[in-house]
Amino acid sequence: MEQYIIKGGKALAGEVTIGGAKNAALGILAAAVMTDEQVTIENLPDVSDICIQLQAIEAIGAKVERIDRHTVKINGGTINSRSIDDDFVRRIRASYYLLGALLGKYKYAEVALPGGCNIGSRPIDQHIKGFEALGAEVKIQHGMITASAKKLVGTHLYFDCNTVGGTINVMLAAALAEGQTIIENAAKEPHVVDVANFLNSMGANVKGAGTDVIRIKGVNKLHGSTYSIIPDQIEAGTFMLAAVATKGDVTIKNVIPKHLEAITAKIVEIGAEVEEFDDAIRVVANKRLGHTQVKTLPYPGFPTDMQPQIATVLAMSSGTSIVTESIYENRFKYVDELARMGASIKVEGNTAIIDGVAELTGAKVCSPDLRAGAALVIAGLAAEGVTVVENIELVERGYENFEDKMKELGASMEKVDAEDEKSNRKARLKIG
Numbered sequence: 453m454e455q456y457i458i459k460g461g462k463a464l465a466g467e468v469t470i471g472g473a474k475n476a477a478l479g480i481l482a483a484a485v486m487t488d489e490q491v492t493i494e495n496l497p498d499v500s501d502i503c504i505q506l507q508a509i510e511a512i513g514a515k516v517e518r519i520d521r522h523t524v525k526i527n528g529g530t531i532n533s534r535s536i537d538d539d540f541v542r543r544i545r546a547s548y549y550l551l552g553a554l555l556g557k558y559k560y561a562e563v564a565l566p567g568g569c570n571i572g573s574r575p576i577d578q579h580i581k582g583f584e585a586l587g588a589e590v591k592i593q594h595g596m597i598t599a600s601a602k603k604l605v606g607t608h609l610y611f612d613c614n615t616v617g618g619t620i621n622v623m624l625a626a627a628l629a630e631g632q633t634i635i636e637n638a639a640k641e642p643h644v645v646d647v648a649n650f651l652n653s654m655g656a657n658v659k660g661a662g663t664d665v666i667r668i669k670g671v672n673k674l675h676g677s678t679y680s681i682i683p684d685q686i687e688a689g690t691f692m693l694a695a696v697a698t699k700g701d702v703t704i705k706n707v708i709p710k711h712l713e714a715i716t717a718k719i720v721e722i723g724a725e726v727e728e729f730d731d732a733i734r735v736v737a738n739k740r741l742g743h744t745q746v747k748t749l750p751y752p753g754f755p756t757d758m759q760p761q762i763a764t765v766l767a768m769s770s771g772t773s774i775v776t777e778s779i780y781e782n783r784f785k786y787v788d789e790l791a792r793m794g795a796s797i798k799v800e801g802n803t804a805i806i807d808g809v810a811e812l813t814g815a816k817v818c819s820p821d822l823r824a825g826a827a828l829v830i831a832g833l834a835a836e837g838v839t840v841v842e843n844i845e846l847v848e849r850g851y852e853n854f855e856d857k858m859k860e861l862g863a864s865m866e867k868v869d870a871e872d873e874k875s876n877r878k879a880r881l882k883i884g
């Protein structure tokens with residue numbers, strides 16, 4: 453088991469480059485198997501969730517060739533199975549995108565039913581509603597979800613809730629259905645748009661992605677393509693808040709500033725400075741920041757995937773802040789860990805009431821999920837003394853070279869094997 457050891461108190465400074473968007477890549481990799489021709493995906497983030505998605509694709513017979521760390525060639529022409537194993541779905545929920553992709557291509561797919569996870573129960577009723585509306589028969593038996601159809605026919609669908617996964621999954625299947633599908637109340641997240649753009653680069657006809665009505669004219673088949681994934685909005689936002697928390701001066705390169713507007717607005721509101729360039733953003737903080745209210749909402753609202761990170765910054769800001777989580781019911785598990793570092797946060801239902809303290813102090817904390825783990829790293833970077841963050845395999849699901857990128861910005865942070873006392877001692881000496 454690896455862990456981060458962080459000596460806090462250093463202002464982050466310098467430049468960091470953001471990688472490709474994990475959540476776009478998960479959909480794009482599934483979509484890539486929908487053609488029998490070769491697809492090249494560039495700007496792929498090298499994180500564990502992506503490696504698992506590639507293994508899931510390989511396990512059904514597709515050819516996967518890693519060209520370099522951030523480029524992969526995929527050929528779905530050799531697929532010999534339409535069944536995604538429980539093992540993959542347990543490790544990453546997003547392997548369920550293969551349900552929409554294979555249903556569209558072969559009119560049959562089975563995928564283990566994903567359960568809930570550490571941030572809450574995560575039903576997929578809207579995905580199923582969409583597949584059924586396209587004419588598929590969907591059955592859940594023995595832990596597997598099976599979708600089959602003689603043919604898929606375009607439909608007019610209204611989602612009951614705003615769902616990123618549901619929008620992407622139905623968009624994939626509808627791309628190869630007969631006739632037009634209209635998805636209303638579609639998710640507008642940048643990664644939905646990126647999957648739509650990728651499908652279009654393969655010859656699909658998807659219009660309106662990024663608005664709440666997506667129109668998909670089904671085509672007979674898709675062709676090969678070369679496509680570069682957009683920058684990761686959440687990785688960028690995490691570095692923005694790490695800069696703010698440590699009263700640093702960081703330029704975050706390879707970003708789309710428009711995707712970061714909700715985060716930028718909150719950072720400016722609490723008193724830090726944000727300077728926007730074409731594809732970079734500079735964040736400067738040089739004083740203790742103020743309080744605010746944050747409510748997570750679907751895009752373009754404040755992203756739930758940034759909620760633990762902003763709450764961590766507010767835990768060190770002056771005054772009382774209120775953070776309301778409106779997407780997931782259980783995304784405050786990290787609060788008890790922050791309390792070990794001296795934060796004063798009370799959770800009532802889906803609301804966290806944060807009384808800012810002057811300083812957090814280093815402690816041993818355990819990451820409950822990916823984004824909460826990133827928030828604990830931010831807390832450790834800003835805290836007085838040494839913080840040990842455990843369970844960092846969860847952080848590595850979505851952040852490539854996290855400790856190296858932080859170190860390049862001046863952080864005292866090492867990744868060590870918890871069981872290896874020697875490397876632990878060495879790391880502690882290194883961070884001082």
Ligand code: EPU
Nearest residue numbers: 475546573574575576577578579614615616617618779822
């Ligand atoms: N929901 C339903 N029924 C459905 C689908 C969703 O009730 O059929 C509910 C969920 O329970 C949740 C809400 O709708 O309360 C939003 O769920 P959504 O489907 O939008 O989430 P997702 O597709 O499962 C993606 C990201 C998450 C991110 C959410 C919200 C991927 C692979 N995951 O999840 O990312 O939090 O959208 O923006 O794209 C992360 O990267 O750390 C992460 C958890």
